[in-house]
Amino acid sequence: MMVADFPLWPDQASTFAPDVDNLYIFLILVCGTVAVGVFLTIFFFAIKYRRRPDNEIAQEYEPPKLLEVLWIAIPSVIFLGLFVWGSWLYFHMARVPDDALDIYATGKQWMWKFQHPTGQREINSLHVPVNRPIKITMASEDVIHSLYFPAFRTKADVLPSRYRTMWFQATKTGRFHIFCAEYCGTLHSGMTGWVEVMENADYQKWLAGGTEGSMASQGEQLFQKYACNTCHTNDASGRGPVLAGLYGRDVTLSNDSVVKADDNYIRESILTPQAKTVKGFQPIMPTFQGQMSEDDLMKLLAYVKSVGQAAIPTKGTTR
Amino acid sequence: MTTATLHDVRLVGAQTNRNYINDEYGALSWLLTKDHKRIAILYLISVSVMFVLGGFFAMMMRIELLTPEGDLLTSDTYNKFFTMHGVVMIFFFLIPAIPAVLGNFILPIQLGAKDLAFPKINLLSWYLYMAAAIIGLVVIITGGVDTGWTFYTPFSTQYSNTHVFGTTLAGFIAGFSSILTGLNFIVTIHRMRAPGLTWYRLPLFVWAMYATSVVMLLATPVLAITLTMLMIERTIGVGFFDPALGGDPVLYQHMFWFYSHPAVYIMILPAMGVASDVVAAFTRKKIFGYRFVAFSSLAIAFLGFLVWAHHLFVAGISVYSAMIFSFLSFFVAVPSAIKVFNWTATLYRASVSWQTPMLYILGFIGLFTIGGVTGLFLASIGLDIHVTDTYFVVAHFHYVMVGGTVMAYMAGLHYWWPKITGKMYPEWWARLAALLVFVGFNLTFFPQFILGYVGMPRRYHAYAPEFQVLNVLSTAGASVLAVGYILPLIYLVWSIWYGRPAGRNPWGAVGLEWATSSPPPKENFHETPVVTWDAYDYPAMMKAMGETQNV
Numbered sequence: 122m123m124v125a126d127f128p129l130w131p132d133q134a135s136t137f138a139p140d141v142d143n144l145y146i147f148l149i150l151v152c153g154t155v156a157v158g159v160f161l162t163i164f165f166f167a168i169k170y171r172r173r174p175d176n177e178i179a180q181e182y183e184p185p186k187l188l189e190v191l192w193i194a195i196p197s198v199i200f201l202g203l204f205v206w207g208s209w210l211y212f213h214m215a216r217v218p219d220d221a222l223d224i225y226a227t228g229k230q231w232m233w234k235f236q237h238p239t240g241q242r243e244i245n246s247l248h249v250p251v252n253r254p255i256k257i258t259m260a261s262e263d264v265i266h267s268l269y270f271p272a273f274r275t276k277a278d279v280l281p282s283r284y285r286t287m288w289f290q291a292t293k294t295g296r297f298h299i300f301c302a303e304y305c306g307t308l309h310s311g312m313t314g315w316v317e318v319m320e321n322a323d324y325q326k327w328l329a330g331g332t333e334g335s336m337a338s339q340g341e342q343l344f345q346k347y348a349c350n351t352c353h354t355n356d357a358s359g360r361g362p363v364l365a366g367l368y369g370r371d372v373t374l375s376n377d378s379v380v381k382a383d384d385n386y387i388r389e390s391i392l393t394p395q396a397k398t399v400k401g402f403q404p405i406m407p408t409f410q411g412q413m414s415e416d417d418l419m420k421l422l423a424y425v426k427s428v429g430q431a432a433i434p435t436k437g438t439t440r
Numbered sequence: 441m442t443t444a445t446l447h448d449v450r451l452v453g454a455q456t457n458r459n460y461i462n463d464e465y466g467a468l469s470w471l472l473t474k475d476h477k478r479i480a481i482l483y484l485i486s487v488s489v490m491f492v493l494g495g496f497f498a499m500m501m502r503i504e505l506l507t508p509e510g511d512l513l514t515s516d517t518y519n520k521f522f523t524m525h526g527v528v529m530i531f532f533f534l535i536p537a538i539p540a541v542l543g544n545f546i547l548p549i550q551l552g553a554k555d556l557a558f559p560k561i562n563l564l565s566w567y568l569y570m571a572a573a574i575i576g577l578v579v580i581i582t583g584g585v586d587t588g589w590t591f592y593t594p595f596s597t598q599y600s601n602t603h604v605f606g607t608t609l610a611g612f613i614a615g616f617s618s619i620l621t622g623l624n625f626i627v628t629i630h631r632m633r634a635p636g637l638t639w640y641r642l643p644l645f646v647w648a649m650y651a652t653s654v655v656m657l658l659a660t661p662v663l664a665i666t667l668t669m670l671m672i673e674r675t676i677g678v679g680f681f682d683p684a685l686g687g688d689p690v691l692y693q694h695m696f697w698f699y700s701h702p703a704v705y706i707m708i709l710p711a712m713g714v715a716s717d718v719v720a721a722f723t724r725k726k727i728f729g730y731r732f733v734a735f736s737s738l739a740i741a742f743l744g745f746l747v748w749a750h751h752l753f754v755a756g757i758s759v760y761s762a763m764i765f766s767f768l769s770f771f772v773a774v775p776s777a778i779k780v781f782n783w784t785a786t787l788y789r790a791s792v793s794w795q796t797p798m799l800y801i802l803g804f805i806g807l808f809t810i811g812g813v814t815g816l817f818l819a820s821i822g823l824d825i826h827v828t829d830t831y832f833v834v835a836h837f838h839y840v841m842v843g844g845t846v847m848a849y850m851a852g853l854h855y856w857w858p859k860i861t862g863k864m865y866p867e868w869w870a871r872l873a874a875l876l877v878f879v880g881f882n883l884t885f886f887p888q889f890i891l892g893y894v895g896m897p898r899r900y901h902a903y904a905p906e907f908q909v910l911n912v913l914s915t916a917g918a919s920v921l922a923v924g925y926i927l928p929l930i931y932l933v934w935s936i937w938y939g940r941p942a943g944r945n946p947w948g949a950v951g952l953e954w955a956t957s958s959p960p961p962k963e964n965f966h967e968t969p970v971v972t973w974d975a976y977d978y979p980a981m982m983k984a985m986g987e988t989q990n991v
Contacts, residue, residue: 127909131895144823145893152813159784159809163802166787170723171794179725180789181979189729192781193774200770203820208763210822215759230599264595265689267754267829271895274826278755280690281594282683285756298904302829302897304588306599307515310900393686411684 134297134318135273136290140210142274147206151199214275217288221256224249225336225419228259228266228279231308233299236419239328240335245314247299249291250324256288258384258422260415267303270316276302284384291318340424343417352406361406362399368429373400387425388418459862459959474559475962480545480860482566486573487541488929490532493580495925497525502884502918505911510902518901519586520602526589527607531614532573534845535703538710539621539656540565542852543649545860547625549953549960550643552634552969557627565620572614579606588899590700591667593681593692597674604674608667615660615667618706622656625649634952636971643951643975644720644733648713651737655702655709655744663699666692690756697748705744708840709737711808711848712779715801718851719783720976721949722798723790727976729782736775743772753824762821769819776812780805795947796870800851803878807843811836814889832892835885843881850877850928857932858946862959863939869931876924883917950981 133139170176224247225236235247235257249255259268261281269276270289277287301312319327333339344350352361362372372382375398380386389396391413394406413421460477470478501521504512513521548556556562579585585607587596596604629650633642669680670692679685681692720727727733749757749765757765783805792798814836818824827833857865887910892898896907903911945954950973956965973980 128894128906129890131893141823141826144820145817148813148817148820148823152816156806156809156813159780160806162784163787163805166784166790167792167794167802170787170790170792172791176791177724179723179791179978182789184728184785184788188781188785189732189778193778196777197771197774200773200816203816204767204770207766207820207822207824210820211753211762211766211825212759214822214825264599265592265755269829269895269897271826276754276825276829280683280756282689283756298895300895300897304519304592304595304899306586306595307519309519310510310515310897310902313904 131274132272132293132295132297134291134293134295135270135275136292137210137214137274138272138292140213140274144206144210148203151203214288217256217286218254218290221254221288222250224255224257225423226257226259226268226279227262227415227419228268228301228305228312229262229415230264230306231301231312233268233301233312233314234416236336236416237328238336238423240333240339241328241330242416245299247314247316248324248327249316249318250321251291251294251318253321254288254290256286258419259285259287260388260418262415264305265303266301266305266312269300269302270297271300272297272316278303284388286384291316294318294320336420336423337427338424340420340422340427343421344424347409347413349421360403362402364425365428368426370429374398375400375402375404382429384422387422391418391421458961459957460962461862461959463962472563474555474563476544476548476555476559476562477860477960477964479562479566480541483536483540483544483569486566486570487533487537490528490573491537491925492929494525494528494533495922497521497528499918499922501525502915504901505903506915508903508905508908508911513901515901516586519588519899520584522899523585523588524580527576527585527611529841530589530703530707531611532569532576534707534841535614535618536569536621537849538714538845538852539618539625539649539652539706540569542714542849542856543625543645543652543710544621546856546953547646547649548628548632549859549956549964550646550951551628551632552637552952552965552971553628553632554963554965556624557632558624561620562624565617565624568613568617568620572610572612572617575606575610575613579603579610590696591670592696593670593673593687593689594683597670597682598684605671608671612664612667612671615663618656619660622653622660625653626657629653634969634971637952640731640734641971641974642734643713644716644727644730644737645710645713647734648709648716648737651741652706652709652713654738655706655741659699659702659706659745662695663703666695666699669695690752693752693755694749697751698745701748701751702741702744704837704840705740707845708808709740711804711845712737712776714848714852714855715779715783715804717951718797718801718855719786720978721855721947721951722793722795722801723786724948724978725786725790725976726974726978727782728785728788729778730975732778733782736778739775740772743768743775747772750819750824753821754828766819766821770816773812773815773819776808780809780812793947794871796865796867796874797851797855799871799874800847800854800877803874803881804844804847804851807839807847807878807881811839811841811844814839827892829897830892831888831896831898834898835888835892838885838888843885847877847881850874853928853932855947856953857935858942859953859958859960861936861939862942863935864942864946865928865935865939866931869927873924873927873931876920876927878924880917880920880922880924884914884921885917887911887913887917948981950976950978 223238227234233245236242259279261279266279267276268279273289275289277285296315296317299314299316352359353364367382370382371379373379392410395404398404460475585602587600672678673680679687681687681689716727747769750769753762891910896903942958944957
C-alpha cells in the first residue's frame with residue numbers, strides 16, 4: 122500500500138524498461154561510487170589536515186603526475202563504455218519492428234487523439250494489446266508536444282512539421298500514465314491520459330466496438346470529398362500520378378532526384394505539393410496547407426498506404 | 441625598493457584612508473563612474489535584486505507544488521512564474537553574477553592593473569544590463585511571459601499571447617552586455633598584466649574568466665541572431681521556424697542551444713575559477729595540477745560549443761547525429777572531472793581552514809560532482825529518452841547551476857567581501873547560513889532526481905497524486921534554502937556598518953588583491969606591482985611570514 126502511494130521506481134511495463142533500468146542502475150553504481158569516493162576523501166582530508174596550531178603551514182608535497190594520467194584515462198574508458206551502451210539502446214529503440222501494429226496519434230492543445238487502423242478513435246486514452254510491438258505515427262496540430270509513457274521508458278517529441286514515429290512493446294497488462302513532456306501552453310500539465318494494455322483477445326473485443334469504418338475507408342471518403350480522385354485516377358491518363366502501388370516505392374522527381382514515398386513524403390505532397398513534384402507531371406495540384414486536420418491527413422495517409430500495398434499482388438502473397 | 445613584491449607586506453597601499461568608496465560622493469559619482477570596482481558594486485546591487493525576484497518565483501512554484509492539484513496559482517500564472525524564474529535567474533543572475541560582480545572587482549586587481557582595458561565600455565555593459573533588466577521588469581509587471589525560458593517555436597511565435605517580444609528583446613540586450621564584458625576581460629588579460637605576471641603565474645580565477653569571456657564573445661551573437669529571427673517571425677510573420685509559414689521548429693532548437701549550451705559554461709566556468717582560488721587560500725597550498733586545471737577551463741570552453749544537440753535527443757534528430765552528440769557530451773565531462781580530482785588532491789597534507797568561503801567550496805565540489813555525474817545519465821542517449829524533460833533534468837541542472845554556480849558565488853562573495861568593503865562578515869552566522877544552504881539545497885533537489893525517474897514531467901502545474909510525497913520534501917527543502925539565502929543578505933549588509941575592520945589580508949592569502957589595502961584605493965595600487973612569484977605560492981609566503989611574524 123505504501124509503495125502504491127509513494128513509488129520510488131516506475132512500473133516496468135515494456136521490453137525497453139528492463140534495459141533502460143539496467144543502464145540506470147549501472148550508472149548509479151559507478152557514479153555513486155565516484156561521488157561517494159570524492160565526498161569521503163574531501164571529508165577525510167578536510168578533517169585530518171584541518172588547520173591547527175601545529176598545522177598552520179601546508180606541507181610542501183608534489184603528488185605523482187601519474188595521478189593526472191590515471192584520472193583522465195580511467196574516466197575516459199568508463200565514458201566510452203557508457204557511450205556504447207547508451208547508443209546500443211538508442212539504436213534498438215529507434216528501429217521499429219516490421220510486424221508492428223500501426224496506431225496514429227495527434228497532439229493538440231491540450232489533448233492526445235489516437236486512431237486505430239480499424240477506425241476506432243479515442244481521446245486521452247490508448248488501448249493496446251500486450252506483447253505486441255506497437256508503432257505510433259505522430260503529428261501535432263499546433264505546437265510541439267511530446268508523447269511520454271514513463272512505464273514504457275520512451276517518449277518522442279510530436280512536431281507540427283512532419284511525422285515522427287515511436288514504438289514499444291508492452292509486457293504487462295494494466296493502466297499506465299500518458300504525459301505530455303514538452304511544454305505546450307496553459308494546460309500542458311492537463312495533457313495527460315492512460316494507456317490501457319490488454320490481453321490480445323480483449324483488445325480484439327474492444328476493436329469490435331462501434332466504428333465509422335476503417336481509417337483507410339474513411340480516408341477514401343475524404344479522397345472523394347476533396348476531389349483528389351479527379352486527377353489521381355487509377356490509370357496513367359490522369360493529371361496526377363497513380364497512387365496504387367506507390368507507398369514505399371522510390372519516386373523520381375522533376376529535378377531527377379529520387380525520394381522514397383514514405384509517410385512524410387505523402388504528407389508533404391498533400392500539404393505543399395509544389396515542393397517535390399513527380400517527374401512528368403505539372404505542378405498544378407492546389408496546396409492543402411492549413412485546410413486539413415492532422416487526423417484527416419492520417420486517414421488519407423492510411424488510404425494511400427492501403428492502395429499502395431494492395432496493388433503489389435506479385436510480391437509477398439505467400440507470407 | 442620602489443615596487444611591491446609578495447613578501448614586502450608594508451609597501452603596497454600606503455597608510456591612507458582614501459579608497460574607492462570614499463574617493464567621491466553623490467549618486468552621480470556612482471552612476472557615471474568608470475572605476476571597475478564601483479561598477480562591480482552597481483552589478484552587485486542589481487544582480488541581488490534579480491536573485492530575490494527569481495527566488496520569489498521559485499518559492500511560489502514550490503508552494504503551489506505542495507499539492508497535486510493546481511490550487512494556489514492558475515495554470516497561466518504558474519507557467520509565467522516558471523518562465524520568469526528561468527529568464528531572471530539565467531539572464532540576469534547566473535550569467536552576470538560571478539563575471540560582472542566578482543570578476544569586475546577582482547580581475548583587474550589580480551592582474552595588477554588600474555582598471556579594465558575599456559572602462560567606459562564596462563560602464564556601458566552595466567547600462568545595457570539595466571536596460572534589459574528594466575524591460576524585463578516592465579514585462580513582468582504588465583503581465584509576464586509564459587513560453588518557458590527556452591522560447592520554443594512555434595509556441596512562442598504563433599501561440600503565446602504574452603509578452604514574448606519584450607522578453608526576447610530583454611535577452612537580446614542583456615546579451616550585448618555580456619559580449620562587451622567578455623571583450624573587455626579578454627583584452628585586459630592579454631594587455632594589462634603586471635610586469636612579471638606571466639600566463640602561468642595567473643590565478644586560476646583569471647584563467648576561468650578568460651575561458652568564460654571567449655565563450656561570451658563567440659556564443660552570445662548567436663543568441664542575438666536567434667532571438668532576432670524569433671522576433672521577426674512573431675511580429676511580421678517571416679517563416680523561419682513555423683511550419684505553417686514554411687519554417688522548421690527544430691531549427692530554432694539547434695540555434696537556441698548553440699548559444700544556450702555554451703551559456704551553461706558561461707555560468708559554471710567562473711564558479712570553477714572561484715573554487716580554485718578559494719581552495720588554494722584555505723588550504724595554503726598550490727592547486728595540484730595547476731596547468732591541468734587551467735587548460736581544462738579552455739577545453740571546456742571549446743568542447744562546450746560541440747554538444748548543443750544533446751538537448752534534442754527526443755526532438756527528431758537522426759540516430760547518427762544523436763550518437764555524435766552523445767559521444768562529445770561524455771567527453772566534455774573529462775575536463776570537469778580533472779578539476780574535481782585536482783581540487784580534492786590539493787587538500788592532501790594541506791592546512792585546511794573551515795572558514796565560510798571554504799565551507800561553501802567544499803559544498804560546491806560535492807554538489808557539482810553530483811550535477812556532473814548525473815549529466816552522464818543524460819548523455820547516455822538510450823536513458824535520456826526516458827528522463828529528458830522530466831524532473832531528473834530539473835534536478836541535474838540545479839545541482840550544477842545552484843549547487844555549483846550559486847554556491848561558488850557565495851564562496852567568492854564571502855572570500856572577497858573583506859576586500860570589497862573593508863569589513864569582516866560575522867563568521868558564526870555565515871557558517872550557519874552555509875550549512876542551511878547545503879542542507880536545504882539537497883533536500884530541495886535530491887528528491888527531484890527520483891521524481892524524474894518515476895516519470896514526473898517538468899513544467900507541470902498539477903501532477904499525479906503519487907508524486908506528492910517527494911514534492912512535499914522538495915518544498916520543505918526550498919524553505920530551508922530560502923532562509924539560508926536571506927541570512928547573508930542581512931548580515932552582509934549589517935557588516936558594512938558594524939563589521940570588524942578586515943585589514944589588508946585577513947585570510948593570509950596570496951594574490952595581488954591581498955597586497956593592496958581593503959577597500960582598495962581608486963587606482964588599486966599606489967605603485968605598479970612587479971610579480972616574481974607563482975600563483976598560490978603559499979609555501980614561500982608562509983615562510984616569509986614566519987620570519988616577519990606579521991600578517
